[in-house]
Amino acid sequence: MYLIEIQNGKIFRANAGETLLSAALRANVSLAYSCRSGRCSTCKCKVLNGQTKASHDELGLSQQDRDEGWVLSCVREPLTDVALIADDLQDLDLPPARTLACRIQSLQLLTPDVMKVVLRLPPKSDFRFHAGQYIEVMGNGGVRRSYSVANAMNESQWLELHIRHVPGGVMSQFWFDKAKENDLLRLNGPLGTFVVRHVAGNDLVFLATGTGIAPVKAMLENIHTLASDQMPRSVTVYWGGRVTGDLYWQPPTEYAWLQFKPVLSREPAFAGRQGYVQQAFLSEHSDLAQTVVYACGSPEMIAAAKEASMSAGLPDNSFYADAFVSSGVE
Numbered sequence: 001m002y003l004i005e006i007q008n009g010k011i012f013r014a015n016a017g018e019t020l021l022s023a024a025l026r027a028n029v030s031l032a033y034s035c036r037s038g039r040c041s042t043c044k045c046k047v048l049n050g051q052t053k054a055s056h057d058e059l060g061l062s063q064q065d066r067d068e069g070w071v072l073s074c075v076r077e078p079l080t081d082v083a084l085i086a087d088d089l090q091d092l093d094l095p096p097a098r099t100l101a102c103r104i105q106s107l108q109l110l111t112p113d114v115m116k117v118v119l120r121l122p123p124k125s126d127f128r129f130h131a132g133q134y135i136e137v138m139g140n141g142g143v144r145r146s147y148s149v150a151n152a153m154n155e156s157q158w159l160e161l162h163i164r165h166v167p168g169g170v171m172s173q174f175w176f177d178k179a180k181e182n183d184l185l186r187l188n189g190p191l192g193t194f195v196v197r198h199v200a201g202n203d204l205v206f207l208a209t210g211t212g213i214a215p216v217k218a219m220l221e222n223i224h225t226l227a228s229d230q231m232p233r234s235v236t237v238y239w240g241g242r243v244t245g246d247l248y249w250q251p252p253t254e255y256a257w258l259q260f261k262p263v264l265s266r267e268p269a270f271a272g273r274q275g276y277v278q279q280a281f282l283s284e285h286s287d288l289a290q291t292v293v294y295a296c297g298s299p300e301m302i303a304a305a306k307e308a309s310m311s312a313g314l315p316d317n318s319f320y321a322d323a324f325v326s327s328g329v330e
């Protein structure tokens, strides 16, 4: 057993062979994370003192990150007591994850390769989550895959998912070829720390590609319930696809506070914005002092958007992301 201390003085215990992130979550210490497999870099932190070892490749780190001493808490195990530079997100008050049974309420094709799945939870399950978080669905044979919840929390206890078909994918085959209404599944969640913060008075910019619109939709539902003095100064969504048919969702007309801007990369005849979401965002926002960016979807978009936004003057700690990296354990 090792003692792990983070810079705000909070201390938790980690077992030998346990990752720093797992130990923190077990002790109800909220460190930033998303994929939990060393791919997305959301859990990047620095070891100030002590020895650790990587239990898997830290694919989410660049060579520069490694040279500067960054590690990924989701795949790092302590070998001694450790002092860590990592943010404690206790203010977000994230509910602990738990495992629940659920049933498929409905399945609906939104495009030829995107399925909307609604999961029904047991009536008294009281499943609490923050808009933007994801769940892990457990399929046959121990398969687990992560999906963002596309709705804000509601009393009727259902969860909407937007699932893209990945050719040859194990769970894709289940959702698109085998799944039926009323099928029984298990889920684990809520998971992840991609939740809206720094809202009041700021300019919120959401960048999404493909099914990355799912957690954005949930966050918008949540913003719509805010009192007027808690509202952001502005809210803009840039949603990217290749062609018009990829854009399967429209915001409700009552979101008068929202600027919704589709961006297409492979439809030259499209009269709207062409190219990539980060290009459209930066060509239309020059003063970024009050801007907070939430990006979700492909890891390529997120990396490009972060680099371009920071170069354009986005303040530190104003870029939050959830990368839809492969959640299959390989």
Ligand SMILES: Cc1cc2nc3c(=O)[nH]c(=O)nc-3n(C[C@H](O)[C@H](O)[C@H](O)COP(=O)(O)OP(=O)(O)OC[C@H]3O[C@@H](n4cnc5c(N)ncnc54)[C@H](O)[C@@H]3O)c2cc1C
Pocket: 034, 035, 134, 145, 146, 147, 148, 149, 162, 163, 164, 165, 166, 167, 168, 169, 170, 171, 172, 173, 192, 211, 214, 322, 323, 324, 325, 326, 327, 328
């Ligand atoms: C935090 C998080 C949230 C996610 N939320 C969503 C969501 O809301 N909607 C959604 O559609 N997906 C989401 N994903 C991706 C999802 O979890 C699965 O990884 C994806 O659906 C593929 O699962 P599969 O079983 O069909 O394919 P697998 O059997 O896991 O993979 C088949 C092949 O495709 C490759 N592959 C798998 N996923 C990807 C990918 N994303 N990009 C490129 N190659 C890939 C694998 O490496 C493998 O070679 C999320 C991932 C994470 C980490």
Ligand code: FES
Pocket: 032, 033, 034, 035, 036, 037, 038, 039, 040, 041, 042, 043, 044, 060, 072, 073, 074, 075
């Ligand atoms: S790399 Fe650790 S949570 Fe994604």
